[in-house]
Amino acid sequence: MDLELNGSGALVTGGNRGIGRAVAVALIREGASVVILGRDEETLAATAAEIGAAGFVAADTTDDGAVRQAVAEAADLLGRLDVVVNCAAPRALPDQVPGLAGLVDEDLLRHVDTKVLGYARVARAAAPYLRRAGGAIVNVSGMNARSTGSIAGSVRNISVVALTKNLADDLGSDGIAVTCVHPGLTLADPHQGDAGLVDVAARNALGRPITAAEVADLIVFLASPRGRPANGAVITADGGRPGGIWA
Structure with a gap:
């Protein structure tokens, strides 16, 4: 299937890892x-060269001025901007004490400021460029939006869902589709790394880990003109978590 992305310009936040x-x-x-886009210029430069990117821009997404400048620089490098994929977020904390006992005020605020407001800042800066020819924003959230155990994890991810639908309603009339993807525990390569982590990642209905490349394929489809009808949708990409029913 031709996704009609040839010649388009895309900005990927958190594009230097995962x-x-x-x-x-x-x-x-x-x-x-x-x-x-990311914060570490050295890693960004190495990644951009390795994958054949058109370039990189450095910004902390908690800084609105830096985000606006970085998005403008990205649009200038590309000559246009058709796609934004928001992935920049603090790493999950697997050893965090669950529930109210593990809630650290500063940690919750950091997660919201970086992931939720950060996504909103990037979308706001990119919207004038996306409006020129229509386009797409895909927000990467996570399955913690649908589970308890980490208040910061749940709050930041369900907030991305709310942000996504608000943006979809707001920008849809401009021809900009906005969607949200919930990855589960995702591995770069299921044949490498900790065997215990691979086992946990395989606890889905498919019985195998989902890779970052597989999640990326879904995101790219949603970011393409072929994915525009999904505007406002929330898509899971965890291999099918057993038990829950979501209409």
Whole structure:
């Protein structure tokens, strides 16, 4: 299927690692020119060179002025901006004490400021460029939006869902589709790394770990003109968590 991304321009936040890096690779494979955004210039430069990105921009997404400047620089590097994929977020804390006992005020605020407001800041800065020819924003959230145990994890991810639908309603009339993807525990390569982590990642209905490349393929479809009808949708990409029913 031709995803009609050839010649388009895309910005991927958090594009120097994990799912963000996989998304950048997948977009480039589809013929898009990609700029990656992150905080570490050295890592960004190395990743951009390795994957064949059009360039990189450095910004902390908690800083609105830095975000606006970085998005403008990205649009200038690309000559246009058709796609934004928001992946930049603090790493999950697997050893965090669960529930109210583990709630640290500063940690919750950092997660919301970086992931929720950070996504909103990038979308706000990118909207004028996306409006020129329509486009797409894909927000990467996570399955903690649908589970308890980490208040910070649940709050930041369910808030991304609310942000996504608000943006979809607000920007849809401008031809901009906005969707949200919930990855589960995702591995860069299920054949490498900790065997225990691989086992946990395989506890889904498919019985195998889901890779970052697989999640990226779904995101790239939603970011393409083929994915526009999904505007406002929330898509899970965890291999099918047993038990729950979501209408």
